[in-house]
Amino acid sequence: MPMEKPLILKGQIIDTPTRGEFRVREDHFLISRQGKVDSVCKSLPQEYKRFPVRDQGKQLIIPSFIDLHLHAPQFLQRGIGLDLQLIDWLEGYTFLSEREFADPDYARKMYPPFVDELLSKGSLRSCIFGTIHNQSNDILVELLQKKGLIAYVGKVNMDQNSPEGLLEKTRLSLEDTEAFLLKHKDNRNIKPILTPRFAPSCSRELMDGLGKLARKYQVPIQSHISENRLEVEWVKQLFPEEDSYSEVYHHHGLLQGKETLMAHGIYLTTEERELLKKNRCRVIHCPEANLNLASGILPITEFLDQGMLLGLGSDVGAGQTLAMYRVMVRAVQSSKTLASLNPEKESPVLKLSEAFYLGTRGNGTFWGEVGCFDPGFSTDLLVISDPLGEKMNLPPLDRLQRFIYTGDDRNITGRFLEGREL
Amino acid sequence: MPMEKPLILKGQIIDTPTRGEFRVREDHFLISRQGKVDSVCKSLPQEYKRFPVRDQGKQLIIPSFIDLHLHAPQFLQRGIGLDLQLIDWLEGYTFLSEREFADPDYARKMYPPFVDELLSKGSLRSCIFGTIHNQSNDILVELLQKKGLIAYVGKVNMDQNSPEGLLEKTRLSLEDTEAFLLKHKDNRNIKPILTPRFAPSCSRELMDGLGKLARKYQVPIQSHISENRLEVEWVKQLFPEEDSYSEVYHHHGLLQGKETLMAHGIYLTTEERELLKKNRCRVIHCPEANLNLASGILPITEFLDQGMLLGLGSDVGAGQTLAMYRVMVRAVQSSKTLASLNPEKESPVLKLSEAFYLGTRGNGTFWGEVGCFDPGFSTDLLVISDPLGEKMNLPPLDRLQRFIYTGDDRNITGRFLEGREL
Numbered sequence: 001m002p003m004e005k006p007l008i009l010k011g012q013i014i015d016t017p018t019r020g021e022f023r024v025r026e027d028h029f030l031i032s033r034q035g036k037v038d039s040v041c042k043s044l045p046q047e048y049k050r051f052p053v054r055d056q057g058k059q060l061i062i063p064s065f066i067d068l069h070l071h072a073p074q075f076l077q078r079g080i081g082l083d084l085q086l087i088d089w090l091e092g093y094t095f096l097s098e099r100e101f102a103d104p105d106y107a108r109k110m111y112p113p114f115v116d117e118l119l120s121k122g123s124l125r126s127c128i129f130g131t132i133h134n135q136s137n138d139i140l141v142e143l144l145q146k147k148g149l150i151a152y153v154g155k156v157n158m159d160q161n162s163p164e165g166l167l168e169k170t171r172l173s174l175e176d177t178e179a180f181l182l183k184h185k186d187n188r189n190i191k192p193i194l195t196p197r198f199a200p201s202c203s204r205e206l207m208d209g210l211g212k213l214a215r216k217y218q219v220p221i222q223s224h225i226s227e228n229r230l231e232v233e234w235v236k237q238l239f240p241e242e243d244s245y246s247e248v249y250h251h252h253g254l255l256q257g258k259e260t261l262m263a264h265g266i267y268l269t270t271e272e273r274e275l276l277k278k279n280r281c282r283v284i285h286c287p288e289a290n291l292n293l294a295s296g297i298l299p300i301t302e303f304l305d306q307g308m309l310l311g312l313g314s315d316v317g318a319g320q321t322l323a324m325y326r327v328m329v330r331a332v333q334s335s336k337t338l339a340s341l342n343p344e345k346e347s348p349v350l351k352l353s354e355a356f357y358l359g360t361r362g363n364g365t366f367w368g369e370v371g372c373f374d375p376g377f378s379t380d381l382l383v384i385s386d387p388l389g390e391k392m393n394l395p396p397l398d399r400l401q402r403f404i405y406t407g408d409d410r411n412i413t414g415r416f417l418e419g420r421e422l
Numbered sequence: 423m424p425m426e427k428p429l430i431l432k433g434q435i436i437d438t439p440t441r442g443e444f445r446v447r448e449d450h451f452l453i454s455r456q457g458k459v460d461s462v463c464k465s466l467p468q469e470y471k472r473f474p475v476r477d478q479g480k481q482l483i484i485p486s487f488i489d490l491h492l493h494a495p496q497f498l499q500r501g502i503g504l505d506l507q508l509i510d511w512l513e514g515y516t517f518l519s520e521r522e523f524a525d526p527d528y529a530r531k532m533y534p535p536f537v538d539e540l541l542s543k544g545s546l547r548s549c550i551f552g553t554i555h556n557q558s559n560d561i562l563v564e565l566l567q568k569k570g571l572i573a574y575v576g577k578v579n580m581d582q583n584s585p586e587g588l589l590e591k592t593r594l595s596l597e598d599t600e601a602f603l604l605k606h607k608d609n610r611n612i613k614p615i616l617t618p619r620f621a622p623s624c625s626r627e628l629m630d631g632l633g634k635l636a637r638k639y640q641v642p643i644q645s646h647i648s649e650n651r652l653e654v655e656w657v658k659q660l661f662p663e664e665d666s667y668s669e670v671y672h673h674h675g676l677l678q679g680k681e682t683l684m685a686h687g688i689y690l691t692t693e694e695r696e697l698l699k700k701n702r703c704r705v706i707h708c709p710e711a712n713l714n715l716a717s718g719i720l721p722i723t724e725f726l727d728q729g730m731l732l733g734l735g736s737d738v739g740a741g742q743t744l745a746m747y748r749v750m751v752r753a754v755q756s757s758k759t760l761a762s763l764n765p766e767k768e769s770p771v772l773k774l775s776e777a778f779y780l781g782t783r784g785n786g787t788f789w790g791e792v793g794c795f796d797p798g799f800s801t802d803l804l805v806i807s808d809p810l811g812e813k814m815n816l817p818p819l820d821r822l823q824r825f826i827y828t829g830d831d832r833n834i835t836g837r838f839l840e841g842r843e844l
Contacts, residue, residue: 079827294758320827336716405501
């Protein structure tokens, strides 16, 4: 049988197969077959010599980025109203803008620039909150699909403590959710994810129903937890019978689905962390959003040392940027800030290589063999150019750091997902 | 006498004449004569009706940015080696790269992209550290001049605790400095500024000599102060006779020049703040750099409430970006972080309008009537386009916030300095 044509790129290949350090392979070939990494090697094996090589020269080849928490409808409002904290910001801005998506024409106008930006910033896989509106959610699914991206999209559920126009009836919310699941569950690339907004906006009945759907269809769940001090207090008042915010979700079966992503988690107690860990629930760190809404800082190295499963998210629109490379910077800066303000603690600081790991290989575990260039992994990659750094002959790792800190979409000269160029 | 041709722009005009709030004047005309704002008005006065109007439509017209602390030779190293703190970062990266500028050919290669970026990011006025090398400093002056920018450039002084290649002999350092002052002091746009690197790298004799030059030529001074805990300790050990870091500078006449800019100031005591205030010394807040080098966070609202004179700087290369709009974001985020980590203090948080004030009108006071659109002020402005925000009919102030948080140089469609388009 003749070999199907492989994809072969040559360049400066950098990834983080484990949380420790960058792996740098200079002037190597990356060979991909059927969308998966076959090998990365210094010289091309004989059987591949007859195929064309895309030589990227001094440019970098890195895993494409993965964003595990963001809100598509908040794309337009990025940067606006950030003098407020969570609850006021939700009520003053976010809910108003999400309401607009009742009109599918609005979604047809607003979602294309969002999807374009996701692609341009190199986040080729993501987990996305839509709105409560299935027509608009379907449009989002369709647009992501058309661009060739891979994602989970959630129809948001909220049946209490929500403004008119976003307040669902419990039964209808569950019916719409099941319809959305059924419509998209067999999609190859854009799959559905259950998305109770957060405990304050969900009744017990709604959460119970979503827990059942999670088990029935074996779909993952995404939500928010312990982002803000006032929010944590509010949950205590709303659910006085439960021992903690995490127990509210646990009680209603929302930690027992295929996998659960919980954004933020800043104020989780030690007991809650153990509960989440036991249930393989992933806490998604969204440092930029936490800075913007003055929510506090996740003690990320503490979480990592406890063996918590962690992810990284842009949390657009509370976070202003879809660029995961910049979210990595903010994760490092936030960790440094905690350390510098508490010098007596001598806490370890998140390294850039660890932040990069989280936004590539770490987040990639949500899909499986995704996020680095080990053999068998999905060929998801970006080509990064840095004309000045190349001209000055900076080492590849210095150029990667320069890109993460100072680059933008203009430096991303190639985007491949499962071996296909987008 | 016939009126010289005025510059007239129409658009959405936003500035911050005082530290409080944004001033928004929608669909107004800005009339500029001989490089200065004549007036901003809703309808064009009769005598101006015969002149062409540059109609920017929905676009914003804002003051151009001003950066009061940055290091030109560190432009290439932005983002690299930021897992270190100040002293290690200086010794491991910064000094090595600054040493290269002994070769003027290196400066001819490296300074043009720096100057281009300064212009592209809209920082049309700035105070810049060069290196110890006058030939390279002259090249920097010449390049800034050619691009039409306005700046102060400093020849750096360091005669102790510095590596080979950057360690000057005291007398030569002072002679070179005087030669640099004499060569450029009568320049209109690019002026010299005295630049002792920081106390640890300056002998008492050098500081005394620079203090005398400051008074002889009535030039301003820029340096660093209290950026990092270890640095403060080091200064104590080096100058045990002085009561504080600030007293070291004061004792040697470095706070008594025309005006002194001191970067950072995070760990200044109450007494030091009073001393600096009495001497009209300006503390330049560089929030991005402070986050990167884990230096700590300046309690900026406390400083402002005490009536300290403050400025804002990118501190490239410890700060990774020349974009002052993003430095404003970091100032706000840093202030929020301090507040969110110390909720019991109930400290006020820096508002975006205050950060914008600092980076325009506040920094502009260093030159005089610069940084807003009051009559008589220098016509320094940027035109800002936000195609999506304009299409969605967002109010001008929302679009300004979007630009500050999410925009880049592609959104800056016009740059004017003293009424000249650059």
